[in-house]
Amino acid sequence: MSGETTKAANLGRPRSEQLHQAILTAALDLVLEMGFRVVSIEAIAAKTGIAKTTIYRRWPNKAAVIMEGFLTELRPASFFPEAETALERIRLQMHVTAEAFRGRDGALVKALLAETQFDPDLAEVYRNKWTLPRRKLVIDMLEAAITQGALRPDIDIEGTVDLLYAPIYYRLLLGTGPISDAYIEILFAESMKGLQANIASSRHRKQ
Amino acid sequence: MSGETTKAANLGRPRSEQLHQAILTAALDLVLEMGFRVVSIEAIAAKTGIAKTTIYRRWPNKAAVIMEGFLTELRPASFFPEAETALERIRLQMHVTAEAFRGRDGALVKALLAETQFDPDLAEVYRNKWTLPRRKLVIDMLEAAITQGALRPDIDIEGTVDLLYAPIYYRLLLGTGPISDAYIEILFAESMKGLQANIASSRHRKQ
């Protein structure tokens, strides 16, 4: 089996790894320079001097190219910073995400996420390679926080991930306000304390 | 002043209101049938039997057509259901939104919101005609709830809107789970109560 694979793989001229990298780099550069829409396979080919055929041999369309470039470049980022408690690590990671979304990564996420609305294949790759792995990390951390007694044990984990992170994506896409550190603090604090007027403490004040 | 306006408006053959409606309807139909990307002015013209020039005379591009169709059709929806308290009205309205997002309106919001990522003009229209008016209603309701003593008076209003509604948009775009009524209940409940194991108030009570 591996023999067959090797045999097939060895046939003919091997694909150039250099070209692979050059294409991915050029693709991301173009997206950031000119915007996702303007970028085309044609433009990538022109910028790199690589033939369109060579690009199409490896990816089905520009979204796939950009997606791979995006995943290649960003995967190592956004792990959770070290801290005393799991809850604190979550808070810090929300800041890291915000920081990233304010910069070039935000632009890429924006464009790719938008593009996934029109391309189910792309959506699946995005979900499996970007969204779900990151959610998994958050879920693990939330469970640790529960174990540590910081969070109520009866919370809905999936819903909680959404409560904490959805607003960050919302501002990225809707542009209703900046994804500032202050914003993250508000989100985190209100999620934790809850919005409800605390009857217990009102009573306290009355006392 | 109004005389001048009338004079200019009465000049020449008036634009047909029927055609206007036919174009908008066809545009939305096509988006839902074939997807935003596949739809073209050419297709709308073909489907309606209306000349392309007639369409271009009124809108600059297909996104504008679809946007107007979208706003025309959906504006009356999503007002706040009547209820005893402001907070209850918000809860019910979240369910209304979820209900809408599960159906064809969700598909349209998805497509348009994605498209706004690539078209700043469209984004502005979307923000001014869709997002901000709806946020305004929510904000008013939140302030009423504060007045009614249901919510803490020190909450960040903008952040609170995001906390409640961002997850709905998140699931619409990311597809990480269904926008079910159960999901809305979880979001609402956790936002209200807060996630934190309530040590502070326990202490309070203990005191």
Place this chain on the structure above:
Amino acid sequence: MSGETTKAANLGRPRSEQLHQAILTAALDLVLEMGFRVVSIEAIAAKTGIAKTTIYRRWPNKAAVIMEGFLTELRPASFFPEAETALERIRLQMHVTAEAFRGRDGALVKALLAETQFDPDLAEVYRNKWTLPRRKLVIDMLEAAITQGALRPDIDIEGTVDLLYAPIYYRLLLGTGPISDAYIEILFAESMKGLQANIASSRHRKQ
């Protein structure tokens, strides 16, 4: 009968003679400024401030407009100059034609003649209103010249008109050389003398 015509003609607002002239003038101006092809009914309407409807009410297309403008303006021209003999009058008239064809009339004849190749109706008007009347005058003059003993009585009249005038149109359309007075002299002289080496005079020389 004329009563009926009058009745019908008098009904409603009469057509403005001023507009008629303005349209014809603008049409010819535009043809000479920008070329026949570039001119459009739309352009005439724009230049004069007259509505398209008003123009289409009177002529079926731009060629008809230009044709009428052309015929209106040029009809009086190109009559035969006075001279001692009919033959001399023909010679002088050829010069008059050449002179006209070198200027703006030439440009109009060129364009209209070209256009008649694509529009049979226009061709008929052109033939009946321009070509045939002018040929008639030449034919009369040729017959006078025969009577005066200047031309052989056995010549083919139609063919003779062509022999004298076709080369002028040829140079106008083909642009193989200038329609100069010298050219006219050559045409006239060679038509008269014939091209053939004169056997009689050769004999003479031999003597």
Place this chain on the structure above:
Amino acid sequence: MSGETTKAANLGRPRSEQLHQAILTAALDLVLEMGFRVVSIEAIAAKTGIAKTTIYRRWPNKAAVIMEGFLTELRPASFFPEAETALERIRLQMHVTAEAFRGRDGALVKALLAETQFDPDLAEVYRNKWTLPRRKLVIDMLEAAITQGALRPDIDIEGTVDLLYAPIYYRLLLGTGPISDAYIEILFAESMKGLQANIASSRHRKQ
């Protein structure tokens, strides 16, 4: 030098000669079926099943396509028939031209010649590739006829070409009569003998 040319020429997929021919053929067919004006690049593309871009890659507009089709098809025709004398060859060639102009070639010449009045570029190609080469052949033949003593040596060569051939084009474009063999005979005979009642040579003979 030729190496460089070859290198550049060999790069990429070569243009299909079949398509080239198919386009030219279809273009001429359409002109003859429907008329020059009605024909469009779109129609040629539809008829042949060839993409519009492929046509535009090779020619700038429909006139250029038709011109090339015209020149390709007609070039071999209208050479001079063999005969005893140069003068006789000219006479026979005039009949050949007349014959051609009565049929589909005449229709094409008509249309193209008309079109050149509106398109200077086209006019130049037409002059250089059609008119001037043919005139050159006639001129050579006329000079041979002079050498052979059939024509007077003092005739104006250019004017003579016009005298013989202009009437054929004139009837083609003006439609004042048929381009019959009888017409050609009249043209030829009168050009040769001259129109003038031959007083001079009578006098000569009398002397």
Place this chain on the structure above:
DNA sequence: GGCTAAGCGAGACGGTACGTCTAGTCTTGGG
């Protein structure tokens, strides 16, 4: 002086073709 009928300006409308653009595939020659 009101009525009738056509003229008129303005601009909407259904069409047709334009020439351009981009995507994605195919076909060369040369490693």
Place this chain on the structure above:
DNA sequence: CCCAAGACTAGACGTACCGTCTCGCTTAGCC
């Protein structure tokens, strides 16, 4: 089998005029 180059199909783009239409207003002669 890879790669560069560029031809090719396919089809939407947005524009320009065409010639027709539908408005509201104007201008005449007639009752």
